[in-house]
Amino acid sequence: MIEEFNTATTSSSAQGDEKVSDEDDQPASLEREKMIEDLNTATTSSSAQGDEKVSGATQVKALLAAIDDRSADIGSVSLDEQMSVRVGIIGAPNAGKSSLLNFLVGTKVSAVSRKTNTTRNEILGVLTENDTQVLFYDTPGLMMRWKGQAVRRDVKSRVQSAWMVTGHCEVLIVLVDAHRQIERPDQRVRKLIEKLGEKKDPKQKRILCLNKVDLIRQKRELVPLAQEFGSLPGYDRVFMISGLRGSGVRHLKEYLLEKAVPRPWEEEKGVVTDMSPIAVAKEVVWEHVLDNVHQEIPYHLHHKHVSWKILKDRSIRIEQQIIVPTDSQKKILVGKNGGLIRKIGMAANEELSARFGAKVHLILDVKIAGSDNMYAASENAADEMWL
Numbered sequence: 043m044i045e046e047f048n049t050a051t052t053s054s055s056a057q058g059d060e061k062v063s064d065e066d067d068q069p070a071s072l073e074r075e076k077m078i079e080d081l082n083t084a085t086t087s088s089s090a091q092g093d094e095k096v097s098g099a100t101q102v103k104a105l106l107a108a109i110d111d112r113s114a115d116i117g118s119v120s121l122d123e124q125m126s127v128r129v130g131i132i133g134a135p136n137a138g139k140s141s142l143l144n145f146l147v148g149t150k151v152s153a154v155s156r157k158t159n160t161t162r163n164e165i166l167g168v169l170t171e172n173d174t175q176v177l178f179y180d181t182p183g184l185m186m187r188w189k190g191q192a193v194r195r196d197v198k199s200r201v202q203s204a205w206m207v208t209g210h211c212e213v214l215i216v217l218v219d220a221h222r223q224i225e226r227p228d229q230r231v232r233k234l235i236e237k238l239g240e241k242k243d244p245k246q247k248r249i250l251c252l253n254k255v256d257l258i259r260q261k262r263e264l265v266p267l268a269q270e271f272g273s274l275p276g277y278d279r280v281f282m283i284s285g286l287r288g289s290g291v292r293h294l295k296e297y298l299l300e301k302a303v304p305r306p307w308e309e310e311k312g313v314v315t316d317m318s319p320i321a322v323a324k325e326v327v328w329e330h331v332l333d334n335v336h337q338e339i340p341y342h343l344h345h346k347h348v349s350w351k352i353l354k355d356r357s358i359r360i361e362q363q364i365i366v367p368t369d370s371q372k373k374i375l376v377g378k379n380g381g382l383i384r385k386i387g388m389a390a391n392e393e394l395s396a397r398f399g400a401k402v403h404l405i406l407d408v409k410i411a412g413s414d415n416m417y418a419a420s421e422n423a424a425d426e427m428w429l
């Protein structure tokens with residue numbers, strides 16, 4: 043039924059403040075040492091600048107391959123044959139935006155969790171197929187606000203920046219958790235969909251994706267929702283998909299590829315994100331924190347990159363800090379005998395090693411906010427992003 047609908051519709055090792063590391067430097071030739079030194083400088087500086095694009099895990103693999111003198115075969119398409127399309131993914135918190143992005147790109151780029159507001163900034167995921175490159179921008183969750191509701195300045199600026207990114211896209215995917223909307227219809231979500239259908243740029247296509255259809259047992263339950271949302275003005279197409287399991291995504295992908303225009307690619311073939319390796323490392327750790335720390339606590343944490351270094355044996359030493367406002371929150375995060383933070387660190391370490399294709403020494407340092415560590419606790423606040 044989904045198939046028919048989609049084709050038919052045309053419209054670490056940290057223990058509190060103690061740091062533990064198992065670095066294992068090995069002797070290396072002077073030339074090799076110099077190369078590693080250069081790579082560390084390049085990695086750190088390009089990530090810090092932000093305007094110079096690096097490509098996270100792919101970048102690290104390329105750097106490590108360079109040390110070993112292995113070159114990656116990335117193939118090429120001549121400039122005048124290259125096509126591309128920019129696609130924004132937008133919707134309410136927990137609609138499944140990051141899961142869809144990861145499925146489309148074919149690898150995990152954006153953090154996914156059951157908690158709302160997992161995505162804190164726009165994240166680029168790149169899919170390159172034959173001569174076409176699709177640039178997907180995952181955005182933080184949006185929600186309509188009640189009349190007269192005040193919006194904090196940091197939330198406002200994140201919403202503005204999400205709008206700015208999606209404003210440059212040829213296609214905007216508006217994602218709805220269809221399962222939730224059937225179980226517990228939320229007028230604010232409907233209003234959000236209406237609002238997002240209002241086009242500012244007539245050239246931009248907006249499409250509606252009813253997501254999480256795998257959770258709906260009786261597929262006919264989808265029909266009223268598809269009719270209700272499908273009749274909203276502003277949308278070029280409606281798709282029914284499961285961004286997590288992939289059903290219906292093939293048709294969505296075909297639609298997106300058709301929208302590509304002749305334009306040189308923005309990323310090399312093989313690159314899946316412009317996130318720096320440092321940002322990837324933060325994203326991975328943050329996801330494991332969200333998976334393991336419950337209730338409101340994650341929203342009061344401040345998560346900081348401290349250092350990054352490729353060692354002589356090609357392993358990577360990554361140090362991050364998690365700053366908590368109170369001693370009791372620190373106790374929860376660290377867990378009994380450091381058990382919880384160790385569990386988070388080990389899971390994140392394993393994932394980072396797999397993604398970077400290298401041994402990783404992750405050091406997570408948990409600190410209580412002091413005068414030298416003052417931060418806005420609101421940075422990761424649980425508030426939704428209000429339109």
Ligand SMILES: Nc1nc2c(ncn2[C@@H]2O[C@H](COP(=O)(O)OP(=O)(O)OP(=O)(O)O)[C@@H](O)[C@H]2O)c(=O)[nH]1
Nearest residue numbers: 136137138139140141155158159160161183285286
């Ligand atoms: N069953 C099912 N679950 C899904 C699907 N897509 C996402 N999820 C789950 O929904 C939850 C939220 O998914 P995310 O991809 O993090 O959602 P998001 O919209 O990026 O969330 P925010 O960053 O909070 O805005 C996770 O537990 C996912 O596993 C889907 O198609 N089917």
